Amino acid sequence: MAGDGGVQNAATGLRLYDTASHEVSRFEPVQPGKVGMYVCGATVQSSPHIGHIRAGVAFDIIRRWFLRLGYDVTFVRNVTDIDDKILDKACADGEQWWARAYRYEREFTEAYDELGVMPPTVEPRATGHILDMIHLVERIVDNGHAYVVRDEAGELTGDVYFDVASWPHYGELTHQKQGSGDSTDEAAAVADAMGPSVDAAGEDKYNPVDPADLSEAKRDPRDFALWKRPKDTDPLDARWITPFGPGRPGWHIECSAMSYRYLDGMFDIHGGGLDLRFPHHENEMAQTRAAGYETARRWMHSAWVTDKGEKMSKSLGNGLSVPAVLADHSAWVVRYALGSVQYRSMLEWSDQTLAEAQAAYERIVNFISHAAETLGEQPDREEIAAVMADALPVDFVAAMNEDINVSRALAAVFTQVRAGNTLMAQPVPDDDARARLRGSLVAVRAMLDTLGLDPLADPWVDGGDDRGGEAAEHKALSVLVDAQLAARAEARKERDFTAADAIRDELAAAGITIEDTPAGSTWSVA
Structure with missing residues (x-):
């Protein structure tokens, strides 16, 4: 259906919200007749719940509308198959981290398929793009917007941090004020409105705490990890040798590398769940531009699924697994329920x-x-x-x-x-x-x-x-x-x-x- 007969006249009236501008404005593609979309997919640490899949359904509807308007759509949805939680949970359960990641990746794919979400044009895994990430980190360092950490003996530690103070545009996505420590930024306000940001176990419900963010090696508390030294518990096959020492990628650098790899020159929309606006997307926008690359023209975020007014999440204990919901309701009914309100x-x-x-x-x-x-x-x-x-x-x-x-x-x-x-x-x-x-x-x-x-x-x-x-x-x-x-x-x-x-x-x-x-x-x- 994409491209048959060209883009429709109806397309001239399409207006979409942009998180960065806080405005609904007319959509104009980067390339006539084409749309490039990158949507942050799952971190495959455990089984999917309805809250996860809501974003998948929301952006599937947006994609389908572009197709109905006659656009040729390239839709990229990544898989984060390595991070602290995957490694830690695999270690605790006595299994290989990559086996755990693949098992839950399959569960997410099955959930998307059962609920009628179209397969992405490309579905890259983070671990398949390590060289792209290393190259991106090197560019950011060379451009003066990141620093490599050495130990007291001058040896490379494997840590590389983005230098937030060096990037005056930091905070443009979520409208934070540089250098003020102002807690009234948009992301914090949203989290406050949804209730306490820390659950009973001390875990941040909205933005998981990155252990690297607590490092004494950081010049500024706002700096974030582009590359991370391995923990003692990390297996040898979860470490890569790089010009800045052994280690593995930070969470944010993964999406910058993959979006650039597959959508350079036709990157119209970056999407994801509301909880990804800060820090993930704010950091992603900053590091991509600091590397000298263009980022998405428009950022879109789907809102949360709530249960009795609180965000559905595993830490709250109210996450409804997709198989459990489908045991009592048909997949059509569940998709209708997830997609029946405007995505925001x-x-x-x-x-x-x-x-x-x-x-x-x-x-x-x-x-x-x-x-x-x-x-x-x-x-x-x-x-x-x-x-x-x-x-x-x-x-x-x-x-x-x-x-x-x-x-x-x-x-x-x-x-x-x-x-x-x-x-x-x-x-x-x-x-x-x-x-x-x-x-x-x-x-x-x-x-x-x-x-x-x-x-x-x-x-x-x-x-x-x-x-x-x-x-x-x-x-x-x-x-x-x-x-x-x-x-x-x-x-x-x-x-x-x-x-x-x-x-x-x-x-x-x-x-x-x-x-x-x-x-x-x-x-x-x-």
């Missing part, structure tokens, strides 16, 4: 949130199945995928173009559902009414597809399981086939055997076997 809005996770998503599913599937029954056909996936932004309802386009306002976009979906139901309420819809009904059906499915929610698209119709009583994909198939069987029964009652046979043959072609019994017709997947 906090999402309160509750039984009511999921109940509303389930009700939306039933309303949508009922409309799609009944409209197909009335029309005698269901538009195929190719037709739905080919509907570009300019052909979608104007209220949906306006909502998506105003900083991806999904709540308003869903309202536009249900406006079309109501219009279609009104047309079907006519005793005998005429040709004009049928044409309008088909238009509503196509529009509803294309809008849902933009949100990753077309019930007749992958992964919702690809296989299935029995989670939540009955998986969304099986429910959708059941509703659609039952509607066809009802139409066939009515045709047979009217002795219109040609129409009845046509329905049977259509279902057979789709792999559905019909068995007629004295109690009625049943079906199964051939």
